[in-house]
Amino acid sequence: MNQSKILVVDDEPITRIDIKETLQGKGYMVVGEARNGEEAVEKAYALDPDLIVMDVKMPKMDGIKASSIIKGFSCCSILLLTAFSHDEVIEQAKEVGINAYIVKPVTEKDLIPAVEIALFQRKQNLLLHKKIGRLEQQMKDRKFIEKAKGILMAQLECTEEQAYRHMQKESMEKHIPLAKLAKDVLEKSK
Template sequence: MRPTNAQRATCRILVADDESLIRLDLKEMLTHLGYDVVAEVGDGAAAIELSRKLKPDLVIMDIKMPEVDGIAAAEILTREQIAPVVLLTAYSDQALVERARDAGVVGYVVKPFREAELMPVIELSLTRFAEFTALRKEVGDLRDALETRKVVERAKGVLMEVHGLPEADAFRRIRKTSMDSRKSMKEVAEAILLTYEMDISTAPSGETTDGM
């Protein structure tokens, strides 16, 4: 379900990019979509400082910035549980993607971007951050939560592929199974992956598996 204008207006976003023109374009697009841009900054250190002060609902920042880069800033904001981070990037480097994932980044916007691309990324990123917050409450340790998220993301992908579930429903199924079985979400996710892999290895060629 698409968010209403009122719901978007309550989403407070901080924008960080060292290029003033990109900051201006991004602010105009976000404002036009109904979001509340609470601050704009030009480097990672300022993004961290203002995020601590303003407590935005989301931070959108460039991956390459002076002082502190976007990934390092995202790691700090994630560790301190301040806000989810969406990275702006013109790079497809797998090493950067892995580093960003390990830092807790929840979404990406690829430059050059269009206004129509922003809302789906923002809403999905907010959902993923809520999921990660639930995982962190269960696991406790940040590093363990990040590792658990990787397993849960893979299991969600299986449920989405096999059962045609939306991403949020796939997470809810894992969480409900975890609560019903009194097992951790990581254990449930690992069971889903194991079942899927066993089904794939034993299913006749061309036959679809049911998963879990």
């Protein structure tokens, strides 16, 4: 049983039912349905799906516009469905970061591999986000440490290396991470 959450969006009820039944038949969890782009944005926000299978041509808001909004707040993958395979639509889909694209009528043979790839991309995307977050934190920490080193050099009238060793020693003795210690040095110097 695949516990990834999928949202199905299409203005035609029959297509929604078809896709939902195909996915459920393969053990996927369909957490919601939407009839247009506006509803898709609302449900993407409320249900936090891993994947959205979405039609392009819909009333109120089309699938491309809805995708561009959803990609702004969610890491979910989006698989677009369309009756047209115009270059223009494909270009727009690429620009908003669509993960997969299949041409209607949707068959199980086309849908399932595309769903699998899009779900895998979602996992990769999450890992990448975590990695970027860690790197950003490391860069911030390094800045704090550099600044604190400068302050200690002035306070203790010592070299850069001595200031760094001083912080390292204190960090080990007090069991405080170096970055936290550096922040404390900066705080105290204010």
